[in-house]
Amino acid sequence: EPEVTQTPSHQVTQMGQEVILRCVPISNHLYFYWYRQILGQKVEFLVSFYNNEISEKSEIFDDQFSVERPDGSNFTLKIRSTKLEDSAMYFCASSERRPIGNYGYTFGSGTRLTVV
Amino acid sequence: SQQGEEDPQALSIQEGENATMNCSYKTSINNLQWYRQNSGRGLVHLILIRSNEREKHSGRLRVTLDTSKKSSSLLITASRAADTASYFCATDEGNTGKLIFGQGTTLQVKP
Numbered sequence: 001e002p003e004v005t006q007t008p009s010h011q012v013t014q015m016g017q018e019v020i021l022r023c024v025p026i027s028n029h030l031y032f033y034w035y036r037q038i039l040g041q042k043v044e045f046l047v048s049f050y051n052n053e054i055s056e057k058s059e060i061f062d063d064q065f066s067v068e069r070p071d072g073s074n075f076t077l078k079i080r081s082t083k084l085e086d087s088a089m090y091f092c093a094s095s096e097r098r099p100i101g102n103y104g105y106t107f108g109s110g111t112r113l114t115v116v
Numbered sequence: 117s118q119q120g121e122e123d124p125q126a127l128s129i130q131e132g133e134n135a136t137m138n139c140s141y142k143t144s145i146n147n148l149q150w151y152r153q154n155s156g157r158g159l160v161h162l163i164l165i166r167s168n169e170r171e172k173h174s175g176r177l178r179v180t181l182d183t184s185k186k187s188s189s190l191l192i193t194a195s196r197a198a199d200t201a202s203y204f205c206a207t208d209e210g211n212t213g214k215l216i217f218g219q220g221t222t223l224q225v226k227p
Contacts, residue, residue, distance in 0.1 A: 031213055043159065043204065043217040056214055091159060095213065104149050105215065109158035 002026040006092050006108035013082055013115055021077045021111045023092030032075045033093040033105065034067065036060070043091065049075065082115045089113075122205055122218040130226050135192040137221040139205030140185075146208050148181055149215065150190050153202045162190075162203075197227045 034046040048055040093105040206215040
């Protein structure tokens with residue numbers, strides 16, 4: 001079964017450093033998302049991406065965050081200057097079409113980001 | 117309660133018993149989805165029910181949706197120890213592709 005692949009599985013970074021989280025969505029999917037889950041809390045929407053542009057972003061997704069689809073397969077989330085509160089599990093997801101009346105999302109297994 | 121709130125927060129049952137988890141939400145939705153998460157792992161899509169559907173089955177899973185009450189339930193029948201995980205409902209308003217997740221129900225199935 002097709003999978004969404006995320007790398008790395010775990011990243012430790014110093015506060016203030018830039019990190020790039022990488023995702024390879026399912027090849028025929030057109031819509032891409034980033035979510036995060038702070039330990040013990042809800043999964044929160046960060047951003048959706050379609051046709052090489054952001055469709056929607058949450059309040060969390062401030063100027064420190066950016067997304068990019070640099071080639072036909074990768075989808076990246078960059079945090080420019082990490083803060084302690086950015087420590088979380090970051091999930092990438094993709095879906096085949098929107099509206100998602102019939103389709104669930106496929107999530108990756110996540111990248112655990114630890115900011116020290 | 118907030119969008120996509122589940123109850124109970126934690127549920128412990130014996131193998132073979134049924135597990136029922138409930139979810140409430142506030143706004144109009146296009147569909148409601150249930151996901152499973154094993155400890156420290158990714159989210160696995162279980163089942164999606166559209167706003168014009170009332171009940172859906174998938175294997176041992178049964179999902180109901182009551183849009184008048186803005187609530188949904190997930191029933192896992194004949195539970196197994198391998199069903200031990202956290203279960204989340206997520207609502208999709210349909211216009212943005214954004215899912216709003218609840219806090220989840222942690223299910224423990226004892227062998």
